[in-house]
Amino acid sequence: MNFAIRSLLEVQETSLLVAQAARRLFRRPSYITEMLAQMDVIGVGSLPIIFLTGFFTGGVLTLQTFPTLKSYGAQDQTGYLVALSLVRELGPVLTALMVTGRVGSAISAELGSMVVSQQIDAMRALGTDPVRKLVAPRLLALLLMMPLLTVTADVFGIIGGGTVATMLYGMAPETFVSSVRFGITSNDLIGGILKPLVFGLIIGSISCQKGLGTDGGTVGVGRSTTSAVVTASIVVIIADFFLAKALQVILDMPK
Amino acid sequence: MATTDTEIDRTNPPEVDGQVSNEAADSTFAEVENEDRALPAIEFQDVHLSFDGRKILDGLSFKVMKGECKIILGGSGGGKSTTIKLVLGLLKPDSGRIIVNGDDITDYSEAEMMHVRKRFGMIFQEGALFDSISVYDNVAYRLHEQGVPEDEVEQEVRRMLRFVNLEDAIDKMPAELSGGMRRRVGIARALVGGPEIVMFDEPTAGLDPPTARTICELAIKLRDLEDVSSIFVTHEMNNIEYITGEYAAVGDDGEVIFEAEGKNLCLINTKILMLRDGNIIFSGTDEQIKKTEDPYIKKFLRGR
Ligand SMILES: Nc1ncnc2c1ncn2[C@@H]1O[C@H](COP(=O)(O)OP(=O)(O)OP(=O)(O)O)[C@@H](O)[C@H]1O
Ligand SMILES: [Mg+2]
Numbered sequence: 019m020n021f022a023i024r025s026l027l028e029v030q031e032t033s034l035l036v037a038q039a040a041r042r043l044f045r046r047p048s049y050i051t052e053m054l055a056q057m058d059v060i061g062v063g064s065l066p067i068i069f070l071t072g073f074f075t076g077g078v079l080t081l082q083t084f085p086t087l088k089s090y091g092a093q094d095q096t097g098y099l100v101a102l103s104l105v106r107e108l109g110p111v112l113t114a115l116m117v118t119g120r121v122g123s124a125i126s127a128e129l130g131s132m133v134v135s136q137q138i139d140a141m142r143a144l145g146t147d148p149v150r151k152l153v154a155p156r157l158l159a160l161l162l163m164m165p166l167l168t169v170t171a172d173v174f175g176i177i178g179g180g181t182v183a184t185m186l187y188g189m190a191p192e193t194f195v196s197s198v199r200f201g202i203t204s205n206d207l208i209g210g211i212l213k214p215l216v217f218g219l220i221i222g223s224i225s226c227q228k229g230l231g232t233d234g235g236t237v238g239v240g241r242s243t244t245s246a247v248v249t250a251s252i253v254v255i256i257a258d259f260f261l262a263k264a265l266q267v268i269l270d271m272p273k
Numbered sequence: 274m275a276t277t278d279t280e281i282d283r284t285n286p287p288e289v290d291g292q293v294s295n296e297a298a299d300s301t302f303a304e305v306e307n308e309d310r311a312l313p314a315i316e317f318q319d320v321h322l323s324f325d326g327r328k329i330l331d332g333l334s335f336k337v338m339k340g341e342c343k344i345i346l347g348g349s350g351g352g353k354s355t356t357i358k359l360v361l362g363l364l365k366p367d368s369g370r371i372i373v374n375g376d377d378i379t380d381y382s383e384a385e386m387m388h389v390r391k392r393f394g395m396i397f398q399e400g401a402l403f404d405s406i407s408v409y410d411n412v413a414y415r416l417h418e419q420g421v422p423e424d425e426v427e428q429e430v431r432r433m434l435r436f437v438n439l440e441d442a443i444d445k446m447p448a449e450l451s452g453g454m455r456r457r458v459g460i461a462r463a464l465v466g467g468p469e470i471v472m473f474d475e476p477t478a479g480l481d482p483p484t485a486r487t488i489c490e491l492a493i494k495l496r497d498l499e500d501v502s503s504i505f506v507t508h509e510m511n512n513i514e515y516i517t518g519e520y521a522a523v524g525d526d527g528e529v530i531f532e533a534e535g536k537n538l539c540l541i542n543t544k545i546l547m548l549r550d551g552n553i554i555f556s557g558t559d560e561q562i563k564k565t566e567d568p569y570i571k572k573f574l575r576g577r
Contacts, residue, residue, distance in 0.1 A: 139363050140401035144415050144462075145390045147383070 028249075032227045035149065036219070039157050039226075042150040049155050056159035060121050061166060067116050068171050075108055076100055076175030080182040084189075093187070097194040098201030100179035101172075105202055105210045109172040111258050114217035117160070117167065118250045122225035125156055126246035129229025130239040138230070148230070157222040164218035165211045172210065205269040213261050217254050224250040312375050314339045314470055314502035315360055320369035322355065329355055330366070331551035340542055342496040342503045344513055346555075346573065347548035353506045354398055356548070357472045360504070361393055362386040373470070394468035396476050398506075400455040402447040402462070408434070409443050412461045419466075433461040436491070438484065453480045460488065471495060471503040477512055489515040494529060496542055497521040510574065517543050517559035547573070 079100045087093045129152060132138050138148050176198055183189040228246035232238045313336040322330040329352045337343045347353050358364045359371055362378055370379050378389055402411050410417070412433055416426045434440045437457035447455060460476055473492060477485035489512050495501035497520050505516060517534075520541050524530045534541055545562050547555035547570060555562055555570055562570065 135404070136397055136399060136401040137403055139358070140395075140397055140403070142363055142383075142386075143361050143390060143393065143395040143397075144418070145387050146414075146418055147387060 028227070031231070032223045035153060035227050035230075036157065036223045038149045039154040042147060043154050043158065049151055052151065053155035053159055056155050057163055059124075060117070060156075060159050061163035064117055064120055064163070064167055065170065067120060068113060068167050069174050071112050071116050072104075072109070072171035072174030073178035073181075075112060075171075076104060076178030076180075077182040079103055079108070079175070080179040081186070084183060084187050093189070094193055095197055096183055096187075096189065097176075097179065097197035100183075101176055101198040101201045102206065104172050104175040104179075105206045107258070107262070109175060110168050110210060110213040110217060111254065113164065113168045113171045113214060114221065114254045114258075115251055117164065117217075118221050118225075118247055118254065121160070122221045122250050123243050123247050125222070125225040126229035126232075127239055127243045129226060130232035130242045133230060133232045134235050134239060153222075153226045153230070156226060157219070160218040160222040161215060162218075164214035164221075168210060168214040205265075208269060209262075209265040212265065213258065216257060216261060220253050220257060221250045224253065312339060313337060313372070314341070314374060315504070316370075316372040317356075317359075318370040318372070320359065320366045320371060322352075322359070322364070322366050328551050330359075333369070333548075333551065333553065335546055335553060335556065337502050337504060338542075339502055340496060340500040342492055342505055342516060342543045344516060344543060344545045345504055345506045345548065346508070346513075346545060348573070351548045352551055353548060354474050357395070357474050357504060357506065360470075360472060361390060361395055392469045394463035394466075394471040396456075396460050396463045396471070396473050398474040398478075400447075400452075400459040402455055402458055404447045406446075407443075408439070408445050408447065408450070408458050411447065411458055412465055414462060415466045429465055430461075433465050434458075436487075437461045438487070453484065456480065457484070457488075460491075464491075467499075469501060471501055473503060473505045473507075475506050475508065477507060477509055482511075485509065485512065486515065490521070490531060492516055493519055493531065494521045498523065498529065513545070513559060517541055517545070 080096055083099050084093055084096050087096055087099070129138075132141075132152075141148050141151065180191065180194045180198075183194050184191050225246040228242040228249070232242040234241070315337040317333050317335050320330050320333045321328070333352075333356065335343075345353050345356065355364065359366055360373065362371075362381060362383075366379065370377055372378065373389060374392075376389070378386065381389065402408075403414070406414075409427075409430055412430045413426045416429060421429075431440060431443070434443055437460055439454060439457050439461070442450060442454060442458070447458070450458065456476065456479065463471065471492075473488075476488050476492075480488065492503060492505055493516060495503060496516075505512070507513065518541070519531045519533055521529055521531055543559075544557060545555065545559060546553055547562070549569065554567070555565065562574070565571065
């Protein structure tokens with residue numbers, strides 16, 4: 019099978035999985051506790067890495083842009099530039115990549131191990147639908163937590179940027195804050211929430227599909243985990259481009 | 274000890290006992306002619322299945338009658354576990370029909386299969402316990418899914434674990450158990466909720482003789498007292514002796530007793546099926562298989 023056909027097949031399988039999960043979401047018994055547990059693992063558990071990623075990304079943005087802006091005499095705009103890059107692009111994309119690495123890999127390894135140790139078969143034999151019990155709560159938890167994590171990354175990025183600007187470059191905190199407030203529009207915020215929703219869907223569906231599709235024992239688990247992380251990361255980055263373009267058109271942003 | 278405190282409380286008045294032995298008599302003496310009188314619990318019709326171009330099942334046809342315990346023998350890799358998975362719809366055959374309780378489940382969707390599976394209990398060869406939840410939650414799984422109140426769940430779980438002699442392990446995680454303990458938890462999990470059809474995939478492999486005996490007694494009790502249809506895959510000759518040689522009855526004092534065949538007039542509702550190269554090479558009673566002249570079967574039974 020060539021690459022194109024294989025990719026199309028995978029897209030088909032992944033979308034079917036999402037459709038199934040969506041349809042089963044509202045059937046009884048509902049797996050609310052399962053979903054809350056996943057939200058805890060995915061959301062609360064990811065907070066430390068999201069803090070760190072956000073903070074240092076914001077910091078390095080200031081570090082790199084301040085000198086350049088200064089040579090044009092526009093160093094007061096540092097906050098604006100940092101906030102804009104974070105809210106529009108770096109916040110959503112970096113959060114998605116970190117969550118892919120941390121959560122996507124865990125989901126596909128967990129589901130993959132359950133497949134090879136026949137736990138999925140056992141679940142089916144006991145009359146439970148694995149899509150409803152395992153896939154739906156994870157997908158939903160990702161959808162809910164991604165925007166929150168992204169906002170966290172944005173906030174800590176701006177704090178990081180501000181820290182560098184004030185501590186290293188001696189900028190007045192008020193200048194930084196006011197340029198941040200000047201920089202961010204409501205359209206940026208809408209885009210900053212929409213993107214992570216889509217990314218959450220991408221990460222969840224790809225890692226669940228790869229995990230449930232595991233075959234070939236322990237090696238197979240490794241293979242599907244790698245493949246889930248690689249595929250989800252690439253799809254996130256490609257999707258980001260098209261989302262950015264679509265948001266520009268829809269929200270009528272300056273192009 | 275297992276005979277007294279382990280009765281599975283589904284209604285089984287003593288008269289059921291007589292009825293079971295009648296059925297057994299029918300199916301032993303008037304085999305083929307009368308088989309369509311009673312509805313088979315499981316029926317395979319010319320089932321074919323290959324993995325990666327390799328034929329595993331090549332036109333398999335058999336019936337498991339209601340209340341029968343069918344023993345399946347066959348070499349390692351002969352397709353026994355695969356057959357069991359087909360019954361539950363965990364795998365789908367390439368061709369042929371599979372009929373459960375009169376319904377052709379071959380083309381059932383996964384959602385439709387979920388309803389069918391509610392009446393099944395399956396004991397996996399490798400245990401297949403959920404390793405992220407405790408023994409208690411494993412055994413309680415089905416009841417939790419059905420939303421049974423927690424105090425009832427606990428009672429039932431303790432009863433089942435006591436039966437497989439593992440009440441002490443109730444709060445352990447599966448990773449802390451030995452292989453045989455895991456298997457026994459798997460048995461308890463499969464039998465919670467009183468399934469009508471039970472699949473045993475080598476349930477006694479790796480267990481000490483008394484525990485193995487308890488598992489066989491359980492299979493006998495399900496067969497004779499509860500009218501459960503089952504498939505029992507095993508390699509152990511003494512398992513076959515127990516299941517084909519004894520029957521369970523409720524004694525005068527209400528206790529379950531096991532009697533050897535021949536003491537009273539009572540015929541045992543168990544047949545043996547032997548698979549080789551995806552086909553049935555033997556089907557019949559234990560007396561017949563012991564008398565057979567087929568060199569492969571003789572070697573299989575005696576090990577040389
Ligand atoms: N998922 C699978 N993919 C490919 N081949 C498989 C798969 N499952 C089973 N097989 C093959 O099918 C054959 C039958 O396997 P099965 O597990 O049914 O054997 P078995 O009779 O239960 O053996 P044992 O007594 O060792 O448990 C084996 O040769 C095995 O290699
Ligand atoms: Mg097997």
